[in-house]
Amino acid sequence: MSEYDARGKVNRALLISVDDYRSLRPLPAVKDNVRKLEQALLAPGTDLFTKGEIVTCRPQEPWEVEQALDTVVQEARGLLLVYFSGHGRVGSDGGNLHLMVGASEPRHKTVSWQDTVLSYLDNARADRIVIVLECCYAGNASEAFHSCRNPTSLLMAAQPNRRIFSGEEPTGGSVFNRALVQILEQGIPGKRFVTFEDLVRALREQLAGERTPMGDVWEPRSAKQNTVDDVILSFATPEARPPTPLRVRLRRRLKSSLRHWTGILLILAIIFVPATAGVVLLRLPDDGAPCPPALELRLLTAPEAEPALRQAAFDYEMSETNTRPLSGEGDLPDGCRRAQITVYSAARDQVDQGFAAAERWQGEALGTGQARPADKGPGPLNRPGPQPDIWIPESTADYYEARRGMPATSSPATLHYSAPVAYTPLVVGIPENRRLDDVEPADASWPDLLTQTDGSHHDLRLLRPSPVLSGTGLLHTLGLYLAHDGPGGASTGAPDLTLARQAEERLSAPGSQYAGSTELLCSLRPDTGSDAAGSVDRTKSAPLVSEKSLADYNLGHAIGSCPARPSALPFRNRYLAYYPDNVPALDHPLVRVDWQGATDATVRQAAVASFAGWLRAPDGGQRALTAQGYRGVRETSPPPGSPLRDSRSDVDPVGRVVPFTAGPEQVSQVLDGYDKAQKSSQVLILMDTSTSMADGGRLPVALSAAARALELAGSRHTYGLWAFPDRAHPADAGAVRELVRLGSADPAPGKAALDRIAGGELVEHGAAMEEALTRALRTMKKSPATNKAIVLLLDQDDGAGRRAAGVERTLSALLEEKPDVPILALVMGQSGCDTFAFRQLAGASHGQCVPAGPQAVDTLAGRIASIGTAAKGDR
Numbered sequence: 022m023s024e025y026d027a028r029g030k031v032n033r034a035l036l037i038s039v040d041d042y043r044s045l046r047p048l049p050a051v052k053d054n055v056r057k058l059e060q061a062l063l064a065p066g067t068d069l070f071t072k073g074e075i076v077t078c079r080p081q082e083p084w085e086v087e088q089a090l091d092t093v094v095q096e097a098r099g100l101l102l103v104y105f106s107g108h109g110r111v112g113s114d115g116g117n118l119h120l121m122v123g124a125s126e127p128r129h130k131t132v133s134w135q136d137t138v139l140s141y142l143d144n145a146r147a148d149r150i151v152i153v154l155e156c157c158y159a160g161n162a163s164e165a166f167h168s169c170r171n172p173t174s175l176l177m178a179a180q181p182n183r184r185i186f187s188g189e190e191p192t193g194g195s196v197f198n199r200a201l202v203q204i205l206e207q208g209i210p211g212k213r214f215v216t217f218e219d220l221v222r223a224l225r226e227q228l229a230g231e232r233t234p235m236g237d238v239w240e241p242r243s244a245k246q247n248t249v250d251d252v253i254l255s256f257a258t259p260e261a262r263p264p265t266p267l268r269v270r271l272r273r274r275l276k277s278s279l280r281h282w283t284g285i286l287l288i289l290a291i292i293f294v295p296a297t298a299g300v301v302l303l304r305l306p307d308d309g310a311p312c313p314p315a316l317e318l319r320l321l322t323a324p325e326a327e328p329a330l331r332q333a334a335f336d337y338e339m340s341e342t343n344t345r346p347l348s349g350e351g352d353l354p355d356g357c358r359r360a361q362i363t364v365y366s367a368a369r370d371q372v373d374q375g376f377a378a379a380e381r382w383q384g385e386a387l388g389t390g391q392a393r394p395a396d397k398g399p400g401p402l403n404r405p406g407p408q409p410d411i412w413i414p415e416s417t418a419d420y421y422e423a424r425r426g427m428p429a430t431s432s433p434a435t436l437h438y439s440a441p442v443a444y445t446p447l448v449v450g451i452p453e454n455r456r457l458d459d460v461e462p463a464d465a466s467w468p469d470l471l472t473q474t475d476g477s478h479h480d481l482r483l484l485r486p487s488p489v490l491s492g493t494g495l496l497h498t499l500g501l502y503l504a505h506d507g508p509g510g511a512s513t514g515a516p517d518l519t520l521a522r523q524a525e526e527r528l529s530a531p532g533s534q535y536a537g538s539t540e541l542l543c544s545l546r547p548d549t550g551s552d553a554a555g556s557v558d559r560t561k562s563a564p565l566v567s568e569k570s571l572a573d574y575n576l577g578h579a580i581g582s583c584p585a586r587p588s589a590l591p592f593r594n595r596y597l598a599y600y601p602d603n604v605p606a607l608d609h610p611l612v613r614v615d616w617q618g619a620t621d622a623t624v625r626q627a628a629v630a631s632f633a634g635w636l637r638a639p640d641g642g643q644r645a646l647t648a649q650g651y652r653g654v655r656e657t658s659p660p661p662g663s664p665l666r667d668s669r670s671d672v673d674p675v676g677r678v679v680p681f682t683a684g685p686e687q688v689s690q691v692l693d694g695y696d697k698a699q700k701s702s703q704v705l706i707l708m709d710t711s712t713s714m715a716d717g718g719r720l721p722v723a724l725s726a727a728a729r730a731l732e733l734a735g736s737r738h739t740y741g742l743w744a745f746p747d748r749a750h751p752a753d754a755g756a757v758r759e760l761v762r763l764g765s766a767d768p769a770p771g772k773a774a775l776d777r778i779a780g781g782e783l784v785e786h787g788a789a790m791e792e793a794l795t796r797a798l799r800t801m802k803k804s805p806a807t808n809k810a811i812v813l814l815l816d817q818d819d820g821a822g823r824r825a826a827g828v829e830r831t832l833s834a835l836l837e838e839k840p841d842v843p844i845l846a847l848v849m850g851q852s853g854c855d856t857f858a859f860r861q862l863a864g865a866s867h868g869q870c871v872p873a874g875p876q877a878v879d880t881l882a883g884r885i886a887s888i889g890t891a892a893k894g895d896r
Contacts, residue, residue: 023250023332023649024216025149027069029269029339030099033147034062034075035089037120039107044126046108054106054155054198055079061202062102066257068265069100081123086132090141098315098361100252101147103138106198109156111182117716118161120154135165135718143170146317148335148361149252151217152176155197157184163244164849165718167873172248172331174217176224180240183233197241200227208257215255217243218584247365249579250328315361316621316628321409323419323492324879325539325570326609327366328579330413333636333645334362342635360628367405368490368536368879369419370732372412375405377426379434382408383616408434410625411632412612413442415492416605418499420612421685422692433617441608442636443643443651444678445569447497450542450596452560453671455479462599463673467501470601471527474563481563483527484541487534487886488695489733490879493607494534495692497565498524499683500604502691516687516694525698536883538566540876542574543581547594564596567607569650571598572670582876589669598672605681606652611636652678701737702888703806705763706730706771707797709790709815710744712783716816719849720783722873723814724775726847729882730812731768731775739764739806742771745793748784755792763800790815791828794844794862798835801842810868810888812881813846836865843868845884847877 038055040048055077062070078089093101108121110131119131120138132138134154142150150173154162160181166173178197179185185197194202204223208215215223221243231239256262315338322330337343338358367375375382382405414420420438427434449470451457457465457473474481486494501524502516528534535541545559564571570580575595577586589595613629615622636642643653650664657678659665665674706727714720727742734740741763747756760774790813797811844866848854854863854870863870871881 023328024214025100025250025252025332025335026339027100027149027253028256028265030148031097032070032074032099032101033093033097034059034070034102035078035093035104036075037078037080037086037089037103037105037107039080039122042108042121042123042125045121048107048195050195051106051155051198053194055104057194057198057202058104058205061205061255064206064257066208066255066262067205068256069254070102079123083122083125083130083132083137086120086122087137087141090138094141094145094147097145097147099148101142101145101150102153102254103142103150104153104155106155106195109154109158111158111161118158118165120156134162135716139165139169139718142173145171148172148363149248150174151252151254153201154178155185155195155201158182159185160242163242164873165716166244166246167718167722167849167877169246171246173246174248174252175244175246176217176221177242177244179233180237180242183237183239185233185239196231197224197228200224203227205255206257208255208259210259213256213258213260213263214253215257216251216253218251220254248328248331249581250331251579251585313357315358316624318360318362318410318625318628318632319407320362320364320411320413321372321406322364322366322413323415323537324366324368324581324876325491325493325537325567326413326415327364329646329649329651331364332649333642334364334632336645337632337635337642338362340635340641342631342641360632362411362632363407365406368882369414369422369492369495370489371405372414372419373423373426374732375408376423376432376434376436377428379408379427379432383433408616409614411629412436412614413609414612415607415609416496417441417608417610417681418495418683418688419492420610421688422495425685425689435615435617437613437615439611439613439633440637441610441654442633443609443646443654444606444657445567445609445651446600446606446676446678447493447500447604448566448568448571448598448600448672449483450564450566450571450574451479451481451599452562453592453595453597455481455560456597457599460599462597463676464602465599466602467524467604470599471523475527481561482558483563483565485528485534485565486538486541487536487883488692489886490883491535491537493538493567493570494565495688496605496607496681498695499688499691500601502694503603503683503687516691521694521698525695534883534887536876536879537581538564538570539573539581540880540883541581542566542570543583546574546580546583547590559594568598568652568665568672568676571596572650572664572667572672575671576664576667576669578664582874582880589667595669595671598676600673600676604679605683606678608681609651699737700808701739701806702808702810703739703741703764703801703804704730704733704810704812704885704888705741705743705797705801706812706814707757707793708742708744708778710758710778710783711746711816712785714816714849715783719816719873720779722849722878723847724779726814726878726881727775727812728772729878730885731771733882733885734766734768734771736766739766740768740771741765742774743793743797744774744778744784746784746789755789755796757793757796763804791832795828795832795835798832798842802835802838802840808888810843810845810885811866812885813844813862815846816849833865836862841867843888845881846870847873847881849873 036055036058038051040052059075076089076093080086105120110119118134121131124130150171153176155178159177160179162177166175204215204220209219209223212219224241228239233239338361343358343360460469460473485497488494488498502521541564573580575590577589579585611633637654647653647660647663659674664670665672708727742761744758744760747758750756761770801809801811844862845868846859848859848870854872859870869884871877
């Protein structure tokens with residue numbers, strides 16, 4: 022896993038602590054928390070923050086917290102650390118966490134975690150945000166946290182619905198704070214530094230013997246949003262510590278000297294005449310930011326490539342290429358960054374829609390776009406992110422498809438294709454204990470792979486990322502359809518329709534598609550819910566993924582929404598990589614995106630060219646990318662130290678890299694053939710629109726999931742949209758609002774209905790999930806569609822306290838009746854899919870329950886995309 026190193030950047034830490042309350046119980050144990058933590062952060066071994074980068078706050082009024090947040094949010098460019106220690110309060114339903122300041126009363130003068138803290142942090146320009154909440158009910162913060170838009174890591178002092186302060190801790194800091202400070206100051210044995218995930222694990226170990234005031238085991242929790250990499254929080258270590266890099270020391274010395282000379286110049290300015298003073302003051306450097314603001318470049322990529330490119334972007338920012346002064350750049354000091362790069366990702370279909378509606382995309386970024394329900398392209402509820410300056414798709418095929426969807430004229434975006442920056446071959450993962458007979462892993466033909474994995478041989482289910490959502494899935498499909506026996510079959514001619522039909526028959530199994538290969542492999546990890554209802558059997562599965570993602574899986578690296586393991590997977594749980602012959606590798610081209618009307622276009626083009634050159638340089642980006650498991654663009658064999666050289670990765674480090682040579686017409690033919698091969702499907706979207714959905718950031722997630730489902734609608738993929746409860750029939754628990762009739766092919770009415778819900782069209786009385794689901798199941802059981810499913814979107818409240826007698830029996834009987842109607846549920850709440858009711862629904866219906874989280878919407882979209890591939894009688 023890549024680690025984010027913020028040394029030398031403009032970092033800020035906001036330390037908030039409240040121990041004295043006017044109307045609440047005082048917390049003497051936390052009186053020293055801020056002082057102790059500040060000392061730890063400034064300790065020489067921690068080596069991350071300097072004195073001027075830490076802001077302390079002991080607020081009596083809520084506005085003091087807002088003011089402090091506003092300050093650090095405006096200033097931080099590297100790491101932003103926010104720590105709160107004090108009382109916390111939640112509502113009776115366990116939601117809507119409030120942080121209590123000195124003047125707080127039980128329900129007044131509080132700081133809302135969702136509406137205040139997260140709102141400020143959403144506007145931050147820091148590369149990474151780390152939040153530490155040490156308060157009662159800190160674990161309840163995870164629910165609203167999923168609406169956060171920036172790369173953020175959240176550490177919660179305890180699990181949900183737990184108090185933590187007994188008020189009897191000795192002075193010198195609370196129990197949690199003392200453990201936190203010790204880890205940051207002393208480091209962790211065997212570790213070169215302390216990362217966020219290291220800190221969480223160490224805290225859990227240190228607090229394992231402690232109990233909360235309620236008598237429970239004290240267990241800190243953590244969550245991450247918009248990032249899968251890790252953040253370094255301290256360079257302290259019990260081992261021999263390497264010196265701070267020279268560039269960091271020079272930058273800090275520059276800051277210190279600038280502050281020193283700023284004071285002298287201010288005194289001189291006061292002594293001299295006002296006119297002279299005016300000239301001097303205009304030339305004074307900013308004390309808080311001695312370097313001028315760096316040009317921000319936005320880099321859009323695929324979710325699978327985001328962690329690696331994020332690390333590469335950081336390495337570039339700190340490199341000499343980006344920090345040494347160049348002629349013609351005025352007074353830019355040595356060591357200052359000329360450009361900073363924001364890396365974000367989106368699924369392939371979202372990127373295509375963004376470029377297809379580039380005018381609207383640009384308008385939304387500038388705040389001038391109008392949301393029109395009839396528009397094609399990204400809706401206001403579901404966008405691929407800000408307009409990019411750089412796009413690095415997974416393959417050239419993705420670029421061809423994006424160009425094909427753009428208008429021939431009048432688009433404000435111009436795509437400038439350039440050479441690849443890295444390669445990764447495509448592979449088929451075969452369980453280690455079920456290796457294929459007479460098939461050579463390094464050079465396997467697709468006909469042999471299809472034969473050896475069929476029901477007469479090893480009987481393996483082929484799992485492919487969705488070609489609609491994933492560039493890996495698209496290129497695997499391209500390889501399947503163009504995999505002729507002769508050499509170069511992937512570069513010429515039309516798709517082999519016979520082979521294509523055979524491939525799609527093998528892939529037409531329920532749940533055969535995923536939003537990307539990292540989420541596919543995450544679902545196969547033995548330690549992440551693989552035994553849950555709706556999951557696949559990893560011992561009978563053969564994933565079609567990339568070489569890098571399979572190596573990450575086998576080595577236990579963070580992948581998709583799965584965190585890193587302490588070690589590689591055991592042999593019995595690993596997959597051996599088979600390399601299909603003549604299938605092109607993912608080539609990751611760099612595409613510069615120019616936007617019409619940009620006033621700084623020349624500067625941005627030069628900055629993109631500088632970054633592109635560094636990415637392809639052997640001692641620059643190539644070193645950063647190959648260290649994370651990619652193949653280089655000049656030397657495709659992995660260098661020493663590459664994870665591909667680790668024997669436990671079970672890949673072939675000298676396997677051949679096949680260049681991409683297919684043309685745009687072939688890509689179009691393959692996608693057209695894929696679309697025709699899919700069988701018709703029908704989904705009924707059943708959405709909870711009770712007022713409780715507005716709490717904790719649940720509603721935007723549900724609306725985004727529904728919008729993604731609508732994007733798959735068409736002449737052969739129809740839908741219906743129902744909402745429950747029904748405000749017109751408050752006494753009827755089973756009543757639903759039929760917002761869009763079942764069988765609709767036009768997504769526009771569904772988008773309009775979602776817009777109305779987003780505007781506040783919610784119902785105040787409770788949601789009766791089982792009653793509404795019973796009605797939906799009866800309707801879908803009667804539907805003539807062969808491939809169908811119910812997409813259930815709801816919060817934790819399933820109406821159990823108000824459920825009518827006999828509803829559970831009726832629902833259970835319906836689930837057992839034929840034909841099967843899979844239920845794909847997205848559950849937003851603290852327990853998520855862990856409750857018996859939702860696990861039973863997924864298992865009995867042969868569906869799946871998806872808990873809310875950073876990848877939830879994409880994961881659900883992949884499952885919905887697989888509905889059309891599930892033919893009657895399939896395994």
